Amino acid sequence: MKLTDSQIEKLYNFTQKHYVEWYDVQTELVDHLANGIETQWQENPNTSFEDALKTEFKKFGVMGFGDVVEERTKALNKTYWRLIWKNFKGFFKLPKIILTLFLIWAYYTALSFSMQYHTNWVVIPTLTVLFGFPWYFWIKEFKRSRRLKKQTGKKWLFDNTISQLGGLVHVMNFAIYFQVFYQNKQVWPVSLSVIFSICAVLIGMLIYIAVYVVTPKLRNEMAQHNPEYNFV
Missing domain, CATH: 1.20.120 (Four Helix Bundle (Hemerythrin (Met), subunit A))
Incomplete structure (x- = not known):
């Protein structure tokens, strides 16, 4: 199951809201998040996009995308x-x-x-x-x-x-x-x-x-x- 264009756009907005202003870094993070979400869907297709995103974001720790x-x-x-x-x-x-x-x-x-x-x-x-x-x-x-x-x-x-x-x-x-x-x-x-x-x-x-x-x-x-x- 692949992410739609609108979901990819949501990932870009998500990184921007979490203080990543650089597009090249946003693209790198979006690719990482998308791969993680798609992996979750392979294991559990019923997982919502929002829940899968929250799970992937938690993996970045307390500092979020700062590191x-x-x-x-x-x-x-x-x-x-x-x-x-x-x-x-x-x-x-x-x-x-x-x-x-x-x-x-x-x-x-x-x-x-x-x-x-x-x-x-x-x-x-x-x-x-x-x-x-x-x-x-x-x-x-x-x-x-x-x-x-x-x-x-x-x-x-x-x-x-x-x-x-x-x-x-x-x-x-x-x-x-x-x-x-x-x-x-x-x-x-x-x-x-x-x-x-x-x-x-x-x-x-x-x-x-x-x-x-x-x-x-x-x-x-x-x-x-x-x-x-x-x-x-």
């Missing part, structure tokens, strides 16, 4: 970071490692030249980009998510993960703290300049990979496996 949302969020972040790390490691193998070392050297040279004249024309733009670009990307993705919801009537946990770059968006905190530190350092020792150059280049590479490599890849896969997911 599922949390686990799904962690899984998406883990997948996102796994792809970032996979591409990031490629920049430390030939021939890309040559480009990586060159960028660090070029940045260090520009930074050292700036420090000789006690100017901040290298550091401040760097911190501005590291702080500002994640914000720009987050705002852009937030607007995109709103358009997508208006178009489809659905919100996606996937988009929420993308907008935060899998948590990489919190790199902006680095820029805030370093600005305070920088105000107390008029002249940098060579070791600090080297460390800052390495960090600036590597963080910039991580942001680039997340935005221009991993995000498009995951978005294409999402669209292929979910016909409801549309580009805006």
